[in-house]
Amino acid sequence: MDLGGKLLVAMPGMGDPRFDRSVILLCAHSDEGAMGLIINKPTPDLSFAGLLEHLDISRAPAGRDIRVHFGGPVERGRGFVLHSDDYPMGASTMPVPGGLRMTATLDILEALARGEGPGSALLALGYSGWGPGQLEGEIARNDWLVCDAAPTLVFAADDGTKWTGALRSMGIDPLTLSASAGRA
Numbered sequence: 001m002d003l004g005g006k007l008l009v010a011m012p013g014m015g016d017p018r019f020d021r022s023v024i025l026l027c028a029h030s031d032e033g034a035m036g037l038i039i040n041k042p043t044p045d046l047s048f049a050g051l052l053e054h055l056d057i058s059r060a061p062a063g064r065d066i067r068v069h070f071g072g073p074v075e076r077g078r079g080f081v082l083h084s085d086d087y088p089m090g091a092s093t094m095p096v097p098g099g100l101r102m103t104a105t106l107d108i109l110e111a112l113a114r115g116e117g118p119g120s121a122l123l124a125l126g127y128s129g130w131g132p133g134q135l136e137g138e139i140a141r142n143d144w145l146v147c148d149a150a151p152t153l154v155f156a157a158d159d160g161t162k163w164t165g166a167l168r169s170m171g172i173d174p175l176t177l178s179a180s181a182g183r184a
Helices: 048-054 106-113 134-140 159-169
Strands: 006-010 023-030 033-038 068-070 074-084 093-096 100-103 121-130 144-148
Touching: 006 159, 023 093, 023 159, 033 068, 033 134, 048 106, 074 106, 106 121, 121 134, 134 144, 144 159
Parallel strands: 068 121
Antiparallel strands: 006 023, 006 144, 023 033, 033 121, 074 100, 074 121, 093 100
8 A cells, every 4th residue: 555645644642742643744655664744743943034044045035934844753954845746846856646746955945035936835854754564553553544635734824723634634523533542
């Protein structure tokens, strides 16, 4: 089963506080493992303007301001821009199943700083990764629900509503979820 381009929605009581109420876009999934970006946890202490300043990238008056997210616990110093498919795809851009793309080079940050770049974008520092079979085991253990990744949800302005929005897209009322799973 290839879950690339799908959303993982953390179940209550997962046990890992880094993923509590997380929504993760799976950018890649294969027999070799999986890689995704948390799309609903903005970094409280780093803005896009601050990041540009740190990277010595000038921001034009018309420059864009995108949210910076905690993408996951792996390689937290590395940035990934998840974006719509209206930005030219170069060698450093990876297509994400479902019509999105991910770019991990400075050129996209420079374009956004000039007020250019893709129509929709979010920046994630770090990523979430799983080894072979690990994600499948977590899904079988009821740690995650899986749903389609509507771009309107992925790039929604209010990160605080993405978890409930993903659940509601599956017809699930978040108030009915239990922190303990069972098997019949």
